[in-house]
Amino acid sequence: MATEQETKEFRAQAAAWMADNKPADPGFLLPQTFMEVGSDQQLDFLREWQHKLWSGGYLGLAWPEQYGGGGMEPVFQQIADAEMRKAAVPIAFNVIGLGWAGPLILDIGTAEEKEKYIKGILSAEDIWCQGFSEPDHGSDLGNAQCRAVRDGDEYVVNGTKIWTTMGNYARYMILLARTNPEAERKYDGLSFFLSPMDVAGVDPRPIRKVTGEYGFTETFFTDARIPASCIMGEEGQGWKIAMQTLQYERGAEAGAAGGLMQVRVVIDDVIDDLRGIQRDGAPILEDPVIRDQLVQMIMEGKAQSLGNRRAAIPALNTDYPGSLPLSNKIRTTEYQRRMRQLAVATQGGHGSMYVGDEKAVSGGFWQRAYFNNFSTTIGGGTSQIQANIVGEHVLGLPKS
Amino acid sequence: MNIAANNSLVFSEEQGMILDTAREFCRDKSAISAVRALLASDHGFDETVWQQMVELGWLGLAIPEEFGGSGLGIGATVPLAESMGRYLLSTPFFSTTLAAQLLARAGTSQQQAHWLPLLATGTRASLALLDGEDWGAPAFTATAEASAGQLKLSGEKWYVQDAGVADVLLVGVSLDGENRVVLVEKEQLTPDALQPHTLIDETKRAGRICLDGVTVPATALLVPESTASGLRDVALIGALLVAAESTGATAACLDTIVDYLKTRKQFGKLIGSYQALKHPTVDVLCAMDDARSFIYHAATLVGDGALDEDAEIACRMAKAQATDALEFAGDRAVQFHGGMGFTYECDAQLYIRRAQWARPQFGDAYHHRKRLAGLLLD
Numbered sequence: 001m002a003t004e005q006e007t008k009e010f011r012a013q014a015a016a017w018m019a020d021n022k023p024a025d026p027g028f029l030l031p032q033t034f035m036e037v038g039s040d041q042q043l044d045f046l047r048e049w050q051h052k053l054w055s056g057g058y059l060g061l062a063w064p065e066q067y068g069g070g071g072m073e074p075v076f077q078q079i080a081d082a083e084m085r086k087a088a089v090p091i092a093f094n095v096i097g098l099g100w101a102g103p104l105i106l107d108i109g110t111a112e113e114k115e116k117y118i119k120g121i122l123s124a125e126d127i128w129c130q131g132f133s134e135p136d137h138g139s140d141l142g143n144a145q146c147r148a149v150r151d152g153d154e155y156v157v158n159g160t161k162i163w164t165t166m167g168n169y170a171r172y173m174i175l176l177a178r179t180n181p182e183a184e185r186k187y188d189g190l191s192f193f194l195s196p197m198d199v200a201g202v203d204p205r206p207i208r209k210v211t212g213e214y215g216f217t218e219t220f221f222t223d224a225r226i227p228a229s230c231i232m233g234e235e236g237q238g239w240k241i242a243m244q245t246l247q248y249e250r251g252a253e254a255g256a257a258g259g260l261m262q263v264r265v266v267i268d269d270v271i272d273d274l275r276g277i278q279r280d281g282a283p284i285l286e287d288p289v290i291r292d293q294l295v296q297m298i299m300e301g302k303a304q305s306l307g308n309r310r311a312a313i314p315a316l317n318t319d320y321p322g323s324l325p326l327s328n329k330i331r332t333t334e335y336q337r338r339m340r341q342l343a344v345a346t347q348g349g350h351g352s353m354y355v356g357d358e359k360a361v362s363g364g365f366w367q368r369a370y371f372n373n374f375s376t377t378i379g380g381g382t383s384q385i386q387a388n389i390v391g392e393h394v395l396g397l398p399k400s
Numbered sequence: 401m402n403i404a405a406n407n408s409l410v411f412s413e414e415q416g417m418i419l420d421t422a423r424e425f426c427r428d429k430s431a432i433s434a435v436r437a438l439l440a441s442d443h444g445f446d447e448t449v450w451q452q453m454v455e456l457g458w459l460g461l462a463i464p465e466e467f468g469g470s471g472l473g474i475g476a477t478v479p480l481a482e483s484m485g486r487y488l489l490s491t492p493f494f495s496t497t498l499a500a501q502l503l504a505r506a507g508t509s510q511q512q513a514h515w516l517p518l519l520a521t522g523t524r525a526s527l528a529l530l531d532g533e534d535w536g537a538p539a540f541t542a543t544a545e546a547s548a549g550q551l552k553l554s555g556e557k558w559y560v561q562d563a564g565v566a567d568v569l570l571v572g573v574s575l576d577g578e579n580r581v582v583l584v585e586k587e588q589l590t591p592d593a594l595q596p597h598t599l600i601d602e603t604k605r606a607g608r609i610c611l612d613g614v615t616v617p618a619t620a621l622l623v624p625e626s627t628a629s630g631l632r633d634v635a636l637i638g639a640l641l642v643a644a645e646s647t648g649a650t651a652a653c654l655d656t657i658v659d660y661l662k663t664r665k666q667f668g669k670l671i672g673s674y675q676a677l678k679h680p681t682v683d684v685l686c687a688m689d690d691a692r693s694f695i696y697h698a699a700t701l702v703g704d705g706a707l708d709e710d711a712e713i714a715c716r717m718a719k720a721q722a723t724d725a726l727e728f729a730g731d732r733a734v735q736f737h738g739g740m741g742f743t744y745e746c747d748a749q750l751y752i753r754r755a756q757w758a759r760p761q762f763g764d765a766y767h768h769r770k771r772l773a774g775l776l777l778d
Contacts, residue, residue, distance in 0.1 A: 032659035291773035309409040315416040397672035
């Protein structure tokens with residue numbers, strides 16, 4: 001166990017390093033999350049930053065040393081992450097690698113796989129993407145139809161994946177594909193691959209988002225031949241491995257390498273940005289209606305933080321025990337949506353400006369943040385589906 | 401987030417035991433049939449149940465040990481208040497507890513030594529602070545005039561909770577232009593001083609008190625230097641206890657909605673399967689969850705000393721959230737019960753009425769958010 005002295009020293013050291021190494025404003029727009037990397041310029045910048053973070057000793061601290069990690073206790077990565085947040089440094093953008101594929105390979109991969117993949121994930125040399133969702137199978141992942149057919153030393157892949165974050169930049173994909181369409185249970189027909197992207201027949205086509213930017217691709221597989229050795233585990237284990245992959249989201253403690261997944265988006269900054277805005281000839285922050293709206297938003301955010309505390313106290317969760325954890329997604333993502341929407345709505349005339357207008361408030365940060373937030377109220381099960389889940393699994397209401 | 405950054409929420413084993421006991425007690429003593437049986441009664445509570453609460457030590461929970469209480473602090477009464485709200489159990493607990501708080505914070509040592517041990521053991525008290533409907537009024541309009549060691553009172557007080565059974569009142573008055581509080585014993589009131597309010601929430605009792613013709617000795621004055629902060633703290637604590645009571649009522653109201661949605665069929669289907677009803681019910685759950693988080697956060701921060709700014713923020717947020725949640729829950733409960741919901745017989749009426757009572761008590765959500773804006777935005 002790390003001593004208090006050790007963690008204290010490490011925190012000070014991390015804080016100093018962030019202050020010294022935080023990159024200057026590059027003069028072009030940076031992504032707010034890893035789902036918004038849309039230009040080579042952004043890619044190069046973020047790649048360089050992640051490499052620096054890793055070589056400086058602040059990324060993958062709890063991963064084994066032999067594969068490029070720090071070999072330390074998770075608490076050190078948590079401290080490093082906290083200092084990154086405080087210093088508002090750029091994101092560690094190789095999130096699928098750092099947060100999903102990496103921990104998975106470390107947990108169940110072969111020594112050869114660890115040797116081959118882990119270091120590249122940390123150094124940002126190898127960008128990873130995820131091939132789970134399909135155009136016709138969003139929430140219903142178990143029904144994925146993309147086919148992988150064994151042919152000698154290869155699998156031949158045909159089908160389409162969608163919402164592939166950085167599909168056009170990735171070197172590898174964690175791919176869920178159907179190897180046995182005849183399996184009795186649909187889940188048992190799925191297999192999991194660490195699949196190379198630079199093979200003939202893999203065609204990632206960028207999707208232009210509601211923000212006007214890119215970041216996702218729709219990824220087409222047409223007789224794409226991938227090595228049979230890139231399967232993880234055995235045929236038919238794909239669903240189990242995919243479900244395990246989804247467990248790593250909870251940060252360093254759960255196995256992720258660390259680093260920020262998104263830039264800071266908080267109500268404090270909404271309010272700061274309103275300090276220069278006028279409404280009806282007076283500062284907007286003096287408008288009672290606006291003040292009331294802001295207070296409601298502060299309360300909503302605070303209620304979530306308090307809810308996280310209360311969720312850990314069983315005595316205060318007796319009537320509907322699963323309530324706070326199961327409603328967490330809908331609450332947090334919908335709060336963010338409303339907060340960002342309010343940030344735009346309160347800008348007055350500025351609210352209709354967008355990224356690119358030099359007069360836009362904070363360069364159009366909030367407009368972009370608001371639109372991008374739909375990826376969270378839609379992705380991973382829409383808020384409407386979440387409300388059904390809470391209604392049925394927490395309140396015990398009949399299925400819709 | 402830096403705004404309102406204090407997110408502490410601690411719940412001790414001791415509080416857990418209080419919550420368990422309280423919930424069980426209130427469930428046993430205050431079934432809906434018992435609540436309904438008291439609706440038309442004079443004082444709105446069962447004297448036996450009150451005595452049992454006194455014996456359990458609930459009235460002394462927040463009273464300092466030196467005055468015969470348990471000295472657990474007012475935060476310890478939040479689980480009680482939530483449980484009482486859940487079973488709509490009305491007694492003079494709130495009026496007496498809040499009066500004891502004001503005495504503990506601003507009473508003279510003689511007043512404390514005399515009254516606090518009594519209030520811990522069943523003597524009933526109440527606050528008489530409002531001069532009208534405005535919970536945010538900055539100054540008392542009822543007056544006290546000093547002459548020859550006596551204070552001559554005049555004016556009228558509104559919303560004096562449990563006025564009909566209170567043995568002693570703490571009355572807010574203006575004395576030489578300053579807000580002061582005087583202690584008035586029941587016997588010192590004129591015979592027809594009390595005019596009961598007709599309240600929308602039939603589980604509650606409150607009345608108007610006419611002060612004209614009332615004279616008390618000058619020693620009835622609470623400590624002038626402590627009065628302003630005592631009044632401020634008690635207003636916040638009052639808001640917190642109403643919030644806790646409302647959170648419990650919201651939870652019960654939610655159960656009422658859920659039960660109906662799981663049993664009532666229309667068009668051949670249980671109505672809970674319709675998303676038009678299911679999703680707003682989830683909204684009620686989330687609003688109740690937020691209220692519960694706020695009340696136990698506030699319970700963590702309120703102590704025996706003057707409330708600090710974090711505690712003030714917490715109490716105000718708790719009140720704003722909890723009574724809004726109850727209003728929403730009560731409103732939807734009536735609507736979702738359909739034609740049945742429109743009847744007096746349906747329990748939804750109890751909650752929508754409670755919501756109308758709880759809303760203004762110690763300031764409505766607008767009042768608290770307005771003050772929060774000053775605390776958080778300026």
